[in-house]
Amino acid sequence: MSGFRRPVMGSLERSLMRTYQPKASEITRAWHVIDAEGLVLGRLCTEVARLLRGKHKPTFVPHMDSGDHVIIINASKIVMTSGKSEKSMVYTYSGYPGGLKSETYQNLLDRKPADAITRSIAGMLPKGPLGRQMVKKLNVYAGSEHPHAAQSPVVFNLSAAKAR
Numbered sequence: 001m002s003g004f005r006r007p008v009m010g011s012l013e014r015s016l017m018r019t020y021q022p023k024a025s026e027i028t029r030a031w032h033v034i035d036a037e038g039l040v041l042g043r044l045c046t047e048v049a050r051l052l053r054g055k056h057k058p059t060f061v062p063h064m065d066s067g068d069h070v071i072i073i074n075a076s077k078i079v080m081t082s083g084k085s086e087k088s089m090v091y092t093y094s095g096y097p098g099g100l101k102s103e104t105y106q107n108l109l110d111r112k113p114a115d116a117i118t119r120s121i122a123g124m125l126p127k128g129p130l131g132r133q134m135v136k137k138l139n140v141y142a143g144s145e146h147p148h149a150a151q152s153p154v155v156f157n158l159s160a161a162k163a164r
Contacts, residue, residue, distance in 0.1 A: 022059045022066060029137075030068045031153035033146070037077040041120060043161035048072065049124035051156070052134045065130060069137045071153055075113040076142040079163040080105065090119070114140040 032051060036044055050056060054066035080088075085106035092101050108116045117140050125131040139148065 020059070021061065022064065024064070027059070027064075027066050031071065031148065031151040032068055032156040033071040033073065033148075033153040034156050034158060035074055035144075036072050036117070037074040038079060038163055039158060039161040040163050041078050041080050041117070044072075044078065044158060045117065045120045045124060047158055047161065048121050048138070052121070052125060052137055063130070065133050067134055067137060069151070069153075070139070070156075071146050071148050072117060072138070072140045073144050073146055074142075075117050075140050076109070078109065078113065078117065080109075081163065085109065090116075113142045 034044070034048065048070050051070050052067040054060050054064075054068070057066055060066055086104055088105045089102045090105055090108050093099055094101075105116065118135070118138060121138060122131070122135050125134050139146065
């Protein structure tokens with residue numbers, strides 16, 4: 001095996017094989033507003049998680065927060081299909097013995113619609129510090145008003161998420 005030589009790469013080949021890594025200063029964040037009236041919960045949440053994570057951008061890298069800010073209005077008018085609102089349960093655990101509480105998703109939607117949507121989206125994001133940073137860019141409001149008009153959010157249309 002003395003005649004085997006490993007090929008040496010020239011500077012041109014090395015420069016062509018570099019992977020682009022965006023710097024934190026190069027990341028631009030847009031603001032999107034989504035009207036949740038009549039939208040299916042799961043379909044809405046997957047698209048919002050995609051926007052928060054930044055997967056719609058060509059500069060996406062999994063270890064950085066490159067996503068956009070998302071505002072969801074009319075959260076109280078969200079829809080769940082095929083009776084899932086009465087069947088699916090939401091569990092909260094205090095950490096103490098006997099501290100497990102459960103309620104139906106419909107009850108949570110009636111009580112706190114913003115928390116129900118935030119909880120569903122947070123479950124679709126990475127766990128740990130990166131996911132917590134992404135959830136901070138999510139703003140959910142039960143009504144049709146929001147205080148983020150100064151950021152001039154762009155309306156994001158989710159026609160595929162409409163309830164049939």
